[in-house]
Amino acid sequence: MSASSPTTILLVEDDEAIGRPLTGALRGQSYDTLWAVTAAEALELVEESPALILLDLGLPDLDGVELCRRLRAQLPATVIVVLSGRAEDVDVVLGLEAGADDYLTKPFRLPVLLARVRAHLRRQLPVPETAGQPAPPIRLGSLHLDLGARRCEVDGQEVPLRPKEFELLAALVAEAGQAVSRQELMARVWDAQWTGPTKTLDMHVSSLRRKLAEYGEDPQRIVTLRSFGYRYDAPNGSLAG
Numbered sequence: 001m002s003a004s005s006p007t008t009i010l011l012v013e014d015d016e017a018i019g020r021p022l023t024g025a026l027r028g029q030s031y032d033t034l035w036a037v038t039a040a041e042a043l044e045l046v047e048e049s050p051a052l053i054l055l056d057l058g059l060p061d062l063d064g065v066e067l068c069r070r071l072r073a074q075l076p077a078t079v080i081v082v083l084s085g086r087a088e089d090v091d092v093v094l095g096l097e098a099g100a101d102d103y104l105t106k107p108f109r110l111p112v113l114l115a116r117v118r119a120h121l122r123r124q125l126p127v128p129e130t131a132g133q134p135a136p137p138i139r140l141g142s143l144h145l146d147l148g149a150r151r152c153e154v155d156g157q158e159v160p161l162r163p164k165e166f167e168l169l170a171a172l173v174a175e176a177g178q179a180v181s182r183q184e185l186m187a188r189v190w191d192a193q194w195t196g197p198t199k200t201l202d203m204h205v206s207s208l209r210r211k212l213a214e215y216g217e218d219p220q221r222i223v224t225l226r227s228f229g230y231r232y233d234a235p236n237g238s239l240a241g
């Protein structure tokens with residue numbers, strides 16, 4: 001495929017009544033749209049390097065959460081949006097823990113889905129540099145964030161963060177010591193027009209804490225502010241910038 005080929009979206013959905021109008025709508029927006037009706041087909045289409053995957057959790061040949069985990073392992077930078085037909089929160093939570101970036105509960109309205117897709121793809125573009133100046137790296141104690149390279153290090157060791165985890169950490173660290181509301185975080189990291197549930201945020205904060213802890217950073221630096229949001233507490237004496 002040439003570098004100038006349009007953005008590829010992979011839809012994984014076994015229900016034709018959903019898949020047919022959805023692929024039509026996505027192609028109508030000029031996305032190069034692939035449609036897999038089984039997990040096996042989805043895993044083959046990974047080779048097409050989709051920028052975004054819409055993933056139904058109820059598939060005939062493999063549990064959707066397990067498929068999500070495998071897709072995430074093969075495509076670390078691809079946005080995965082779970083389409084959950086199951087009302088149970090636990091499936092959504094499992095999907096997010098398995099590496100999904102976002103979810104929509106069926107039935108959803110097509111314009112809402114298309115808006116969400118656009119927002120995700122827009123955020124996937126490289127961060128624009130202000131007047132040719134790359135954003136300065138941030139150092140807080142043992143934590144080092146290079147915004148231009150999108151690299152997070154703890155004591156010189158790179159922490160493998162997914163795109164949304166990196167953006168979330170960057171948003172918190174940029175306001176170190178200050179409370180940041182849930183709505184502001186949702187707007188900055190996910191979608192400016194966000195009005196939906198914010199469980200996605202909590203899931204990303206817990207995986208961020210887990211990953212930072214694995215690399216020896218104190219996970220409690222990300223402080224939960226009940227009914228408000230989060231705050232990143234820098235270690236004493238360290239300065240941002």
Ligand code: CA
Nearest residue numbers: 014056058059
């Ligand atoms: Ca299904």
